[in-house]
Amino acid sequence: GIQVEQSPPDLILQEGANSTLRCNFSDSVNNLQWFHQNPWGQLINLFYIPSGTKQNGRLSATTVATERYSLLYISSSQTTDSGVYFCAGDRGSTLGRLYFGRGTQLTVWP
Amino acid sequence: NAGVTQTPKFRILKIGQSMTLQCAQDMNHNYMYWYRQDPGMGLKLIYYSVGAGITDKGEVPNGYNVSRSTTEDFPLRLELAAPSQTSVYFCASSYGTRLGRETQYFGPGTRLLVL
Numbered sequence: 001g002i003q004v005e006q007s008p009p010d011l012i013l014q015e016g017a018n019s020t021l022r023c024n025f026s027d028s029v030n031n032l033q034w035f036h037q038n039p040w041g042q043l044i045n046l047f048y049i050p051s052g053t054k055q056n057g058r059l060s061a062t063t064v065a066t067e068r069y070s071l072l073y074i075s076s077s078q079t080t081d082s083g084v085y086f087c088a089g090d091r092g093s094t095l096g097r098l099y100f101g102r103g104t105q106l107t108v109w110p
Numbered sequence: 111n112a113g114v115t116q117t118p119k120f121r122i123l124k125i126g127q128s129m130t131l132q133c134a135q136d137m138n139h140n141y142m143y144w145y146r147q148d149p150g151m152g153l154k155l156i157y158y159s160v161g162a163g164i165t166d167k168g169e170v171p172n173g174y175n176v177s178r179s180t181t182e183d184f185p186l187r188l189e190l191a192a193p194s195q196t197s198v199y200f201c202a203s204s205y206g207t208r209l210g211r212e213t214q215y216f217g218p219g220t221r222l223l224v225l
Contacts, residue, residue, distance in 0.1 A: 033213050041219050048213035086152055097168060100152030
């Protein structure tokens, strides 16, 4: 299968700070997605970003498919950004087999 | 739209018991998935379905069964529960075609404890 490495594993920020989360894949992936799991366990999709750059408010993501990595940027962080951020992707040919990283645990203090 | 719904939210099972985790979606998605999430880990795919009547194994299918008789429902069956199946189970759905798939939408999860 595909190995997905996320860094850093843990990140502690003060409100208002910016951060960059990284996701590396061991092989080419399709359908790359970023998710946020809030402290109550709910998984929310943030971006569907197989390539290029997308922005949604204070969050943006960039995927460089040829170099097998993706970045998630969080600007002006807020306490509600706390939780675990996952990236995931699949190989396209194996429909449905989404490979997840272990996540980045983000804690934002007021 | 309710999105993806799961029942129950929490369940305790004794070793050897069986149960069915329910999942339903009202977005007319053709693809549906079951994942498990162990503490401190990402999600691992158990089973998935690309449409009614079609299911296939994911990474960790042993000890589970699924069926997909309708587009909306995708129940996960645990036979002979074991402590190793203690986990949080997530159901998800997405819309897919031969050209690709859209983002997956997740249910709220079912916490299962096997004692």
